[in-house]
Amino acid sequence: MRNVSVENTGLSVLIFWIAAGWAGFCLLPWYGIEDGFFSFAWLLDGYPLDEDYAPAAFLIAQSEKMWLAPLIAPLLAPLFVLRRRKSDPVYSATLILAGGLGFAWLIAQGFGIGIRGFSYEWLNAVFGELGDRQFGMGYGALLVATAFLFLFTQGIAARGAINGDVFVVSAIGGVIIIVATFVFFPIVRMLVAAFVTDGGHYSITVFVSKFFDDRLWGLGCFWGARCGAAWNSLFLAVLVGIITTGLGLVFALVVTRSGFRFKRGLRALTVLPIITPPFVIGLALILLFGLSGSVTVFVSELFGIQPTRWLYGLPGILIAQTLAFTPIAFLVLIGVVEGVSPSMEEAAQTLRANRWQTFKTVSLPLMRPGLANAFLLGFIESMADFGNPLVLGGNFDVLSTEIFFAIVGAQYDQSRAAVLAMVLLFFTLTAFYFQRVWLGKKNYTTVTGKGDAGVHPLMPRRLSFPVFAVAGIWGAFTIIVYGMIVYGSFVELWGVRNTLTFKHYITAFSVGWTEHGLHWSGAAWDSFFTTIQIAAAAAPLTAAVGLITAYLLTRQTFAGKNAFEFGTMLSFAIPGTVIGVSYILAFNVPPIEITGTGIILVVSFIFRNMPVGVRAGIASMSQLDKSLDESSLTLGANSWQTFRKVILPLLRPAILAALVFSFVRAMTAISAVIFLVSAEYDMATSYIIGRVENNDYGLAIAYSTTLIFVMLSVVALLQFIVGRTQIGRRTQFATRT
C-alpha cells in the first residue's frame, strides 16, 4: 500500500511542475511589468496580445521574440515520461536534459539579448544585427525558470541522488540557484565593473590605477596628512574588534560569574543593537560631545576650554561603534562563558587550583575560540558599518562611506565604487576565512547532551573589581546615550533653543481628518509604511530560506555540503554597502531588472539576513533528536511530510524568533538600503539619513526614537508569545538560560 502512494506523490509533483511551466509560458506575461510586480492593471490593458504584457506563447504566435521558441521543446519533453516508471533511466535522463537545457537556454537568451539587441559584439558578428530587444524577466519567465529547475532536480532525484528524495534534491537546487543569483552573480558583476573604463571598455590599467589610488592606501597620517580609507577602515575595525570583545567578556562575566542582582536587565542590553538603527548612536554622541553638545558646553563653561570638533573622525566613530557592537560581542560571549562546562571548572578546583588559577588555566583557554569569534564579528561589523561614519566621519574616510560617495556623489564613478567594494570585501572575507579556520580546527565545545549538574564558580576576587568597574562605567554610559536619544527628540533645536516640544513628532507623524477620512499628513508616514511593508514581506521569506537551508545542513548529507554551507554563510561577511553597490550594478539591466522597485529591497534583506536565519535554525534543529526524523521516515512519511509535520511544529519558537528578527533588521538596516531606495520606495532609515544631511537633527532623532519604540514593542510582543528571553541575532550561542 505504501509503495503505491509514494509513486503517486512523485507523479503529482511532476505533473504540477510541468503544468506550472506551461502556465508560465502560455498564460502569464513573459516580461516584467513596468507598473510593478504587484500591479495587475495589465489584465485589462491589452493582455494577452499586447507586446508588453503577452505571454511567451502569444509572442511566438505573432512571430515576435522568436528566440523564446526553443523553450517549447524542453517543455514538451517531460510529458512523454509521465507514463514511465521512476526507476526507468529514460525518465531521469529526459527530465535532467529538459530541465537543464531549458534553464540554460533561458539564462543564455536572457544575458545574450538585452535592451539594445545582442548584448555582446561577437553575437552581432555571428548572427548579424538582431533588430529587436527585450526587457527584464517577468512572472512568466520566472515561473518557467522555476519549473525547469524543479524538473531538473526531479530528474537528479530519480537517478538515485540522496535516496531519490525529490524534496531534498529540489531544496538543495533551489537554495543553490537563489544564492547564486542574488549573492554570487551581483558580486561577480561588481568585480567585472571594476575593470570598466568611463568609455565602457575593459581595462586592467584603469583598475590598477584605481586600486593603488593614494586615497585608498596613502600613509600620509604618519606625517600630518591624511591616510588612505583602506588603512583607516582596517585600523578602526581592529580597534573596535578588540574593545568590543573586551567589554563583551566583562559583561558576560558579570552575568554568569557574579552575584550581580540585575542580570535580567543586563541581558536586555543584548536587544539594543537589534532595535537600534546603527547611526542613532552617532546622533546621540553629537548631542553629547558635538560642538554644541551638552558635555562640550558644560566643560567649556567650567574650564573655559574652547569647544573643538574632536568628536568628528576616529574618536567619534570608535565610540559610536563600540557602543553599538559591544552588545553583539556580549551575546556571543555569554554563550561561550556559559558553555564552559561547570564540571571542568569544578574538576580544576578539586585538583587544588584556586579560583584565579581555575579561571586562568581552564575557563579562559576554553573561551578562546569564542573570543576570536567575537573579535572577528566586531571587526566585520565595524568594516561594514555605514551610518556612524557618515554621521561622525568628518575627514576620517572609511571604505563604506567612500563607496557611497563614489556612486551617489558628484563623482558618479561606478568602477571606483566597485574597486573600493572589492577592497572592503577582501578585508571582511579574510576575517571570515580566519574565523572559520580558527573555529574549524579547535573544538572546545564542552556542552554535551548530558545534563551537567555543576555550578559555575564565581569570578576570582582580583578579577571581579576591575570587571565591575568597567561594566558599571560602560553600562551607565550606554544608558546616558540612550537617554539622550529620547530626550533629544523633544528638544526644539539642540544647543540653540533648548525648550521642550512635540514639534518634531508632529512634523513627522501628524494625522489629520479630511472629507476622505483619515489623512496621514506627517512627513514620515510614507517611508514608515513602506518600511513596514517591505520588512513584513521580507521576514517570512527570510525565515523560510533560512530554515530550509538549516534543515539541509543539519539533517542531510550530500556531496559538496561544506561548499554549500560556506556559500550560504558567505553573505554574512559581505558588507551591506557592497551588497548595495553590487545589486545596482547587477539588477538595473535585463535579464533581472528590479532596481527601483520594492522587490530589490526585499531581496537584499532576504540575503543580508539569511545567515542569521540559518544559524538560528541550525541551533534549534540540532537540539531536536535525529531519531524523531528517522522514526517519521520509518513510519512511512517522506522527507517533505517529515519536515512539515514533525520539524516545523517543533521549531515554532525558532520560526517566530527568525520572523521577528528579520522584520526588525529590515527596519533598521541602512548600508545596503541607501543604494537601493527610490522615490517611490523610500525606507525609514534612508529618510532619516536624509534629514541628518540637511542638519534636521530634531526630526531625525524623533523618527529614530519612534522606530526604537516600535521595534521594542515588537520584540516585547514576541517575548510575551514565546515566553523566553533569548531572541536575537545569535540565539545559537546561548543554548541555555
Add this chain to the structure above:
Amino acid sequence: MTQTKISSKAAPVKFSGVTKVYGSDVVAVDDINLEIEAGKLVTLLGPSGCGKTTTLRMIAGLEMATSGQILIGEEDVTKLPATDRDVSMVFQSYALFPHMTVLENVAYGLGFSGFPKSEAGDRARAGLELVGLKGYDKRLPSELSGGQQQRVAVARALVLEPQVLLFDEPLSNLDAKLRRQVREDIRAIQQDLGLTVVYVTHDQEEALAVSDEIVVMRNAAIAQIGTPRTLYDEPVDAFVADFIGEANLIPCNVTALDGPMAEIDVDGYRCQLPSRGLSTGAGQLAVRPARIALNEGTGFDAKIAKSTYVGVRMEYSLETSFGSMFAVQDDVQHPLEPGTAVQVSFRFPGPVLIPS
C-alpha cells in the same frame, strides 16, 4: 470483545554480501550474509561499535548498503529509502513526537499508508489497547512515564503491520525492574502476532531471554549465529564464549582422541569431553564460572586471591599456574579466605573445547 485489528504480514529478511563503508575507509559492516526467518525474533548482539546498529538501520533503510543485496520478503529493497520500505522501528530514545498526543503519534504512520482518518484512529486505539495503554489517547508523551512512552513507541510501530519490526536497544532507558517486564511483553506480542522482529542489544542476558536466534557480531562481521542454547553451550570461539555469559579461558593439552571425545590435561588435572573436531596438542577450554568446583577431591592446584560476598553466592578470584580465574560458588555459609589453597575441578557438562 477484544477484536484486535492488528495482524501480521511478517516477511523474512535476507542479507547477501552486504557491506557498509562510511566515508572512504571506515568499514562498519563487512560482507555479511544473514537470513532471518519470518515470524522469528532475532537479536543482533555485540559490543559497541561492532556494526549491529548499522545492520539494523540498513534493514530500516536509514543507511544504504555500500554493496551487496538486501531482501525483505521477495522484494529487493537495497536501494529503497526508509519511507518506501514496509518496516517500522522502535528507537532507543523512543522518538515520540512531543507536539502530538499519544493517539496522534500512534496514528501518524497510518495516515501515510492510505487509511481514512476514522480507520486510522480505530487501528491506533487497537494498538494502544494491545500494549495496555487504553484510555491514554489524549495524553502528551511528556505526561507519560518512561515505560509507558516505550509502549507507545511499540504501538506506533506495530499498528503499521510491518513486514519487519525493528528494535534498537529498546530497554536501555528503563530501570532494571521494568526491563524484565517490558522484554517479556515484547516477546509475548511478537509471539502472539507472529511478527518478524530484529532486535539490537548489547546485553547478553536480554538477548538470551527474548530471542529465537542470536547473531553475535564482532568487528563489523558475524561471529556466530545460533539459538541461545547453542551459543551458550557451544560457542565457536573464545570471543563468543566470553561475550555470552562470561567464561574462563584456560589453556589445556589435548592428549588423546577417542571418537567424538577428547581427553585433556589441565595442569595435571585430566578429564574427558567432546572434541569438537580438534586434534591433539595445545587447546583452549572455556569454562563458565558456575561450572567450577572447589575442593572436591580432584583437580589442579590454585590459591584464593580474592573473595567477595554478593548475597546469593560467593565470587572468588583464583590464582593458578597459568593465570587468574573467576569462580562462583553457591555456598555462602562457608566462605574461603584469601590465601587458602584449593583444588579446582570442573562440573560436566559445562567446559567446552574451543579452537585457540
